[in-house]
Amino acid sequence: MLLLVDLDGVVYRGSDPVPGVADVLAERVAAGDHVLYCTNNSSRYRTEYVRILGSMGAPVQPDWVFTSARATALELAQCDPPVRVAMVLGAPGLSHEIRDVGIRPVDPDGRGLSADPDAVVVGIDRHLTYERLAVAAQAVREGARFVATNRDPVFPAAEGLMPGAGSIVAALETAARRAPDMVVGKPGPILFEAAARSVGMTPREAVVIGDGALTDIAAAGRTGARSVLMLTGVTSRAEAEALPPDRHPTLIAADAGELRSALLRLQGGEAAA
Numbered sequence: 001m002l003l004l005v006d007l008d009g010v011v012y013r014g015s016d017p018v019p020g021v022a023d024v025l026a027e028r029v030a031a032g033d034h035v036l037y038c039t040n041n042s043s044r045y046r047t048e049y050v051r052i053l054g055s056m057g058a059p060v061q062p063d064w065v066f067t068s069a070r071a072t073a074l075e076l077a078q079c080d081p082p083v084r085v086a087m088v089l090g091a092p093g094l095s096h097e098i099r100d101v102g103i104r105p106v107d108p109d110g111r112g113l114s115a116d117p118d119a120v121v122v123g124i125d126r127h128l129t130y131e132r133l134a135v136a137a138q139a140v141r142e143g144a145r146f147v148a149t150n151r152d153p154v155f156p157a158a159e160g161l162m163p164g165a166g167s168i169v170a171a172l173e174t175a176a177r178r179a180p181d182m183v184v185g186k187p188g189p190i191l192f193e194a195a196a197r198s199v200g201m202t203p204r205e206a207v208v209i210g211d212g213a214l215t216d217i218a219a220a221g222r223t224g225a226r227s228v229l230m231l232t233g234v235t236s237r238a239e240a241e242a243l244p245p246d247r248h249p250t251l252i253a254a255d256a257g258e259l260r261s262a263l264l265r266l267q268g269g270e271a272a273a
């Protein structure tokens with residue numbers, strides 16, 4: 001099977017591993033499954049996840065990590081007309097992924113603007129300033145494609161809820177007076193499509209494992225993937241049960257043991273079909 005696995009709230013919570021999940025994933029890989037990690041986080045280069053997941057005992061290789069930054073870079077590489085220069089209103093990890101696909105990343109400053117960017121790419125930007133926002137808006141007004149890594153309004157951190165990439169996308173949308181041309185992350189379909197394509201498959205053949213009813217499970221529904229909602233993160237059982245029938249996950253798992261059983265059931269269904 002192809003497993004599209006969310007990270008925060010599934011494999012770990014902050015810096016703490018969710019007990020047993022890394023072992024279940026290792027068993028699935030040993031049994032021949034593909035495991036691809038799909039996260040809306042756009043700030044890190046994928047080798048950082050190789051280090052983090054590896055230290056938790058989860059099976060991982062660099063090509064198994066699909067951040068919204070990497071999926072955005074892969075989508076930009078397929079654009080027609082081609083994107084040669086991309087202005088990055090985001091973190092160094094996003095610039096790194098963009099450079100990896102042969103596109104030149106530039107900063108949202110006067111020099112970046114004079115490079116005549118074909119696209120403005122927006123992710124979480126902890127160095128956001130009025131100046132950076134103003135330059136990015138000018139580039140969009142001058143015709144650059146407006147690409148959002150994701151629209152998460154906030155994300156949980158140790159210090160509380162912090163503004164996510166979506167807050168910065170909204171600011172740019174207001175300043176440029178134009179909606180993004182493309183939004184890559186969940187709940188949209190592009191992140192899962194890019195991940196599945198990397199192993200020659202489609203999301204319809206995949207099982208999504210996620211903790212977010214409105215992100216992971218919604219994106220699974222939109223792409224025709226089956227899904228297991230983990231109750232180890234942001235969604236409670238009561239919230240899951242209150243979802244309208246067409247938004248329900250295929251199965252719900254409270255912990256790693258229930259995830260193991262859920263995947264065996266889904267695999268059994270596949271064998272019977």
Ligand SMILES: [Mg+2]
Pocket residue numbers: 006007008009010210211212233
């Ligand atoms: Mg999550």
